[in-house]
Amino acid sequence: MFFKSSKINEFRLWGLLLTLIGMGLMIFGTSGILLWGQTGKIFAGIFMVFGMIFMMGSMAIYFWAGMLSTSAVLLQCPECDRPTKMLGKTDRCMFCKTKLTLDPNQATHSPSGEPEPSKV
Numbered sequence: 638m639f640f641k642s643s644k645i646n647e648f649r650l651w652g653l654l655l656t657l658i659g660m661g662l663m664i665f666g667t668s669g670i671l672l673w674g675q676t677g678k679i680f681a682g683i684f685m686v687f688g689m690i691f692m693m694g695s696m697a698i699y700f701w702a703g704m705l706s707t708s709a710v711l712l713q714c715p716e717c718d719r720p721t722k723m724l725g726k727t728d729r730c731m732f733c734k735t736k737l738t739l740d741p742n743q744a745t746h747s748p749s750g751e752p753e754p755s756k757v
């Protein structure tokens with residue numbers, strides 16, 4: 638959790654970042670051909686490979702996020718009343734970043750209607 642956003646949004650962000658890094662590396666590598674001609678082609682080749690690795694990494698993250706979002710729990714956020722998705726037992730709302738949990742032991746308050754767990 639680096640950006641204090643929901644997990645699905647964070648996966649998308651990392652996927653996008655890796656795609657941009659990969660594309661940037663490929664463009665940087667191609668500029669080597671323009672600068673050094675024949676020797677630049679080796680340089681470009683190396684950067685192409687690294688660019689491809691980053692692009693494949695981002696595809697893997699997108700694929701993983703897609704797999705995870707199928708198992709995500711759809712619920713209505715108690716703070717902003719918008720439908721959001723949760724991954725795992727605790728996650729943040731995709732819109733208002735409120736921390737949400739399915740674990741009653743971690744919850745600070747229960748949604749209205751449900752009885753509070755009484756400890757005697």
Ligand SMILES: [Zn+2]
Pocket residue numbers: 714715716717718719721730731732733734735
């Ligand atoms: Zn919300």
